[in-house]
Structures are given as structure tokens and as C-alpha cells.
Amino acid sequence: FAAEQQFWTGRPFPVRLYPSQKRGFTSSIQTILAEKDSDFSREAIKDQKLIRRIRQELLDDDSHFRITATALETFQNCPFHYLLERAVGLCEQVYQPVLLEPREFGELMHRVLQSFYTEIIESEKRLAPSKLELYREMVERCVAAVISSYERCRPVPIKEVFRELGRRAEELAMAHIKVELKQMPAEVILFAEKRLGLLWAEEGICLSGKIDRISRTVSEAQDGYTLVDYKKKNIPAQKKIFGPAPVSFQMPFYLYLM
Known part of the structure; x- marks a missing residue:
């Protein structure tokens, strides 16, 4: 190396x-x-066939250039990476993990929390400390349903390993709920996995994003919305998110869409 x-x-x-x-x-x-015939990291793309292919990948059904927070971060970190992955469709080879890839487990957790909070939204819209055991039963049911759906769609690890993943998902979901009960007791939960969009028709651009959860605080002291984005680690400080050179576009992008 x-x-x-x-x-x-x-x-x-x-x-x-x-x-x-x-x-x-x-x-x-x-x-x-080896020396390349075309180096798109240094030269403008002139091949019309390739340009048409790239447009197909980057434009939506209404011919609007769709921009997401993730796409912005990818482009900021490496424009060439953005070109290869988003436009040309040349992604890094991913091999089947022995157990479960962290990103895949993160998607599983998103589905569990979406299922749980959808039930809350359809009933009381708030969490109550007195119903913690009820929430535990709901989480167990949500995890079982998500895992059952997962098993139908993908190859799965051996049963003992997958059972442990289910237990871990239940543990993380309950830890999340307990923190929310402590930190956000007055929140009215409005949406789970809410997709928002903003169209700039004249520029032919559509901004799009999916927010993990949207809540609202209604009290004498405060009245406003709370945007929740699930993260397990690598959480940047507020000044690094909302400063002049943000390390992540995600939350500022979502606030702009709101």
C-alpha cells in the first residue's frame, strides 16, 4: 500500500x-x-449518446433534474464519483455479507420505526411513559413483521443469527423510544418517512427528500416542527451542520423543503 x-x-x-x-x-x-481515451474527471463530456444516457439517469419522468441531499453530498465529496455512480451507473462491487451489512441493518431499523410510528400516528399521535410495556409489544410485532417481509424478499442468514438481529432491532428501537420520551415528551407525531419535494419549473429542477419523521411541539413556550433523522453514530455537531461549510447537507436540505 x-x-x-x-x-x-x-x-x-x-x-x-x-x-x-x-x-x-x-x-x-x-x-x-493506462492512458485513457477520455478522462471525464478533466474533460467535458461531448459524446451525445452518453449525454442522453446520463440525462435518462438524472431526470425524472417529467424531465426535471432531481436533486437529493445524498446526491449533493456525493457531488461535493467527489464529482467524478457522482458521475460514475449516479449518472453512468457504475457502482462499487458489493459482495454478499456473511451476516448483515450495517447499511442493510439500518434500512431494517428504518422500516421497524416507520411501522411503529405509523401505528402511533393512526391512534394517539403522542408517546406516553405509562405505555412503555405496550410499546414493547408493538415493537416486537413490528420487528417480526419486518423480518418476515425481509425473509420473503432476500436470502437470509442462518436462523440463530437472524434471531439475534431481531433481538438487537428490538433493543435499539426501545432505547430510541425511551430517549424520545425523555427528550421530546410534548411532541405530536405527524409523519413517518415523509417524502417532500420542491419544483423549480423554470430551471427544470426538482428537489426531493424523505424525512424519517416529522413532529410538532405545541405549548405555551414553544410552537414549531421537529425533524428527526435516525443516526446510530458519526453525528456531527450543530455548528458543523448549519455553519458556512456544512459537513452534511441533509438537515439544512430538509429544512429548506419544509
Whole structure:
């Protein structure tokens, strides 16, 4: 790895290499290190066929350029990555995980919480500390339903492993509910997984995003909306989100859509 870094940065390169390094670089010279006919990281795209293909990927059914918070972050971090993944459709190869990929488990948790809060919205719209055991039963039911649906759509790990994932999902959901009861006791829950959009017709652009949950605080001291985005880790500080150079577009983007 250190030798590869030296090669890419133009620093003095070791004369002697391990056999595996020699094989790797010999292969790379003919592929990734070879001079390209077109370098879209440096040159404008002129191929009309490719431009039409890219437009098909980036425009919605009404021919509006659809922009999401995730797409904005991808472009900010690496425009070439955005071009390859979003426009051309060349994604990184993902191999089947032995257990369950963290992103996939995150999607499972989103579905569990969506199912739980949809039930709350259809009934009382608020959480009550006195009903914690009822919420536990609801969570168990939601987890069972989501896992059953998951099993019908995808290959699953062995039963013992999947049972442990279900237990972990129940544990995380209950921890989330307890924190919400403590931190947001007066919230009226309005929407779960709410999709919002804003059309700039003259520019041919559509801003689109899906908010994990929207609640509202109604009291003498406060009246406003709360946007909730589920995160397990890597939560940036408020000043890094709403500063002049935000590390994440997600919450400012959602607030703009609201």
C-alpha cells in the first residue's frame, strides 16, 4: 500500500518489489494506469449518446433534474464519483455479507420505526411513559413483521443469527423510544418517512427528500416542527451542520423543503 501511494504521488519508487506487487503493477499498467481515451474527471463530456444516457439517469419522468441531499453530498465529496455512480451507473462491487451489512441493518431499523410510528400516528399521535410495556409489544410485532417481509424478499442468514438481529432491532428501537420520551415528551407525531419535494419549473429542477419523521411541539413556550433523522453514530455537531461549510447537507436540505 505504501509503495502504491509513492507511485501515485510521484515520489521515489523502490526498485525492488515483492512478487505480488510486481504482478499487481503489471496488471495495473494495462488497465487502471493506462492512458485513457477520455478522462471525464478533466474533460467535458461531448459524446451525445452518453449525454442522453446520463440525462435518462438524472431526470425524472417529467424531465426535471432531481436533486437529493445524498446526491449533493456525493457531488461535493467527489464529482467524478457522482458521475460514475449516479449518472453512468457504475457502482462499487458489493459482495454478499456473511451476516448483515450495517447499511442493510439500518434500512431494517428504518422500516421497524416507520411501522411503529405509523401505528402511533393512526391512534394517539403522542408517546406516553405509562405505555412503555405496550410499546414493547408493538415493537416486537413490528420487528417480526419486518423480518418476515425481509425473509420473503432476500436470502437470509442462518436462523440463530437472524434471531439475534431481531433481538438487537428490538433493543435499539426501545432505547430510541425511551430517549424520545425523555427528550421530546410534548411532541405530536405527524409523519413517518415523509417524502417532500420542491419544483423549480423554470430551471427544470426538482428537489426531493424523505424525512424519517416529522413532529410538532405545541405549548405555551414553544410552537414549531421537529425533524428527526435516525443516526446510530458519526453525528456531527450543530455548528458543523448549519455553519458556512456544512459537513452534511441533509438537515439544512430538509429544512429548506419544509
